[in-house]
Amino acid sequence: MEMENVWKVAVPEGFRFQENIRYLANANHECMYQVINNQVLKAINVDKTVFLIELSEAKCGELLVRVVKSSHSFSEANRSKITAYVRDWFDLDTDLADFYQMAENDIFLQTLVHTFYGLRLIGIPNFFEAISWAIIGQQINLFFAYKLKRRLVERFGQSIRWNGGDYWLFPTPDVIANVPVSELTSLQLSKRKSEYLIDIARSIIDGALSKEKLLAADGLEEAEKILTRHRGIGSWTAHYVLMRCFRFPNAFPIADAGLQNAIKQLARLEKKPSKEYMLQLGSGWENWQGYATFYLWRTLYQ
Structure with missing residues (x-):
């Protein structure tokens, strides 16, 4: 080389x-x-x-x-x-100095920022991949979501081969837009999720949904509205995409099961935290809810 x-x-x-x-x-x-x-x-x-x-x-x-x-x-x-x-x-x-300073005084984050110091919020730069991954993962466990994504990628994606292995690119919207629903359901995707993926792909192709429109949005609330106008994208999916693809610092997927489980464990709660409890916590992480979420997710990999 x-x-x-x-x-x-x-x-x-x-x-x-x-x-x-x-x-x-x-x-x-x-x-x-x-x-x-x-x-x-x-x-x-x-x-x-x-x-x-x-x-x-x-x-x-x-x-x-x-x-x-x-x-x-x-x-x-x-x-x-x-x-x-x-x-x-x-x-x-992104300069994390303010995040680390805030976390030092937070009951949930102070230990995490020492344990995982130097961890960045690793993103998903590909817009269609970020939305698709969020839709695939709706209301199923993470292991099965990974299996479904692999099937989708290996069926419809492009790869480059090197040293005996295949390295994959996520399928492009123009490919998925023309796939029959039956081909996606054959991968064990639900009919509804299959329709969502096809609809989103078509919206990206015709310009109704674009990375440029979201980058031009006036803050998190407007960006969320742009996304949730599209079938298959609710608040959780929108916040996930805005966090992982667009780096909105205050994106906060409070309905995320992994985030709720992490807080439940750290707070030693008997049941998952309520929406009100999550919002109260998030208010203390102002403009760093995305990083707080990512560090809390990280505890689940221990």
Whole structure:
């Protein structure tokens, strides 16, 4: 591999590669990347070229990016866009100083920010993937959701092969928009979720729903309204997408079962916390509800 295909990406103070790779490695049913020998391998699409990138830790603590394979030749423009993708994926442009300061005085978060210090809110930069993953995961356990996603990806996605393995890209909206409902239900997706995925794909294709519209929204409430106008997207799904794809700091999926279980365990409650209890907690995490949620989710991987 030529040296121009390997470069460093600067990271903010407090970033810990090992803490982030531990999180990624714990999602051992994930099909969108692989963690092998302390390195993350992921396929991404940049300007209609598929790149297989490898992320590792440089000696100085920065991220080291290596393009191990691509479907077309590699250019300096590709390097810039791959770097932007990595920065977005690991949320490297968010300053966590205020979050850590707030968490030091919070009964639930003060221990977590020491235990998982350096963990970033690892996102889902692909808009259609983020919405699809949220819809797939509605009202089912996480293990089964991962199985359904893998079936969808391996049936309709694109892959790049390297070193005996396949690395997958999430199916594009134009593919899913033209899939019969029966093909999706054959994967064990419910009929309703199958219809939702197809409808969302078509809305993205015709421009009724776009990343640009959400980025231009005037705050969380307007962005939530834009999303929930579409069938299959309720408040929980909207907040999940706004948290994982758009980095709204105050996105707060209070109906999330994992988040409720984490709080139930930490608060030693006999039953899951009420909506009012969750909102009261969230008011103390103002503008950091997304990171608080992510750190609380992290306790479930222990």
